[in-house]
Amino acid sequence: MKIFNYRLIIFTLSIIFGVVFSIPSLLQTDTGKKISLGLDLQGGLHMLLGVNTHEAVTSKIKSVATSVKYFSDDEELLIDGLSIENDSVVFSVLDADEIPKMDEMLKQINGLEISKEDLKYRLKLTAEDIEKTKDLAVAQAVETIRNRLDQFGLSEPSVLRQGQTDIVVELPGIKTAEDEKAARELISKPANLELMAVDEERADQANTMTSSQAASYGDVILEDTNNPNIKYLVKEIPILNGSQVVDAQVAFDQSNQPIINFTLNSTGARIFGEFTGKNVGKRLAVVLDGKVYSAPNIRERIGGGSGQISGGFTMAEAGNVAIALRSGALPATVTMLEKRSVGPSLGADSIQASMIALISGFALVFVFMVFYYRRAGIIANIALIVNIFIIIAIMALFGATLTLPGMAGIVLTIGMAVDANVIITERIRELIREGASIPKAIEDGYSNAMRAILDANITTLLVAVLLYAYGTGPIKGFAITISIGILASMLTAILGTHGIYEALMSKISKDKDSKKWFGVK
Incomplete structure (x- = not known):
């Protein structure tokens, strides 16, 4: 009696895998990877943001x-x-005589419209580059916001572009006003770091000079972050900006106050070193989002490409600014166009309704298979149960988010998972009716059913891949569960049940009762 075979061994390993990795999600244990619930199931915050793309053009x-x-x-x-x-x-x-050298340098900057009159230059962005810059600003804002939320530790945030200038942000699990405020501040903070030279010749006129007067000298007037009555007159063209920052970490100064240490890339470090070397004794303003956090005197050349920002941060503020600097500055400011809170009670109702559909659908399929196909139906139901465990295990292992459409996908998968077993069993029943022996009917039944099963599942899988590639968040959740369900059903239905039949072949042949095993005489 050949009990063990490679199909049954693989099926057994699949059962162990499914049960072990689905337990944390099913029992909601404190340890282990679990499936995250989407916004529609556990509640949270839905926001529609608009990107001020013109600022990106100005920044470029x-x-x-x-x-x-x-x-x-x-x-x-x-x-x-x-x-x-x-x-x-x-x-x-x-x-x-230096014009040819300047012309050669400007040719290396793409997207410029250069006009020249005698020795005077005027540089503008081309219309094509302006549109490209705006489009890139929205794409960069999506990635920057997603990176910030990931580093902040929020569970499975959804950040998607909508239209030309809008971004949809969904944050599951945001339930308190404090969490909502922290998330909104983190998302909207431009985190635009600039190192700007203080105009030492006119610094004492900062409180009396108008903005237009400052502009005539190529300067801008900025406020101190802690005291708006303190003004700084700084050069409009920054020495460095946040694009050269590669790392930012929270630290503490000698008085145990939170500060932010930042590190520049190689280009930024070289520019920083050369500027500080040529401007010893002058001040360098550290500007974050248009406000001066500090303006220390340059005592010596600063090499190594590192600096710090201090300005009376709280620990939470310093942490959020550090996250924003690490993930990159927003290329343009974002404005809140719409905000909607989704209560957890709506999610609880959805879960309850979905569980009723899942359990009732599973029960009806289970009863029908046993009633119509007898012991073959029991074997198919075993494969169906294992299929559900595998879906939950794979989604938990990869940290997938389960949404309401995703639960609909699982319910649909129950019917699809048993479909392959129905095709195989019907092929076996046909061969038995034609007079084939049970062992021969089983082997030929699997062979004959294979093409139909593969065609149906591969076609559905291709559609699911397209849904995932071109769909939005909820549709992606549906596509993921369907895709996992299809692959799992092919493993359990084709490989798993075949292995069980091979293990029981001696007993089936001895019984010679096709009605008891397959529901057919």
């Missing part, structure tokens, strides 16, 4: 000005009047 213009300043300083080119006017960078080259 400013970065072009920074590149011009760095190049001219590095190559010791004399330029004058470097400033930003109406989304254009204007400056003059003082030495006509």
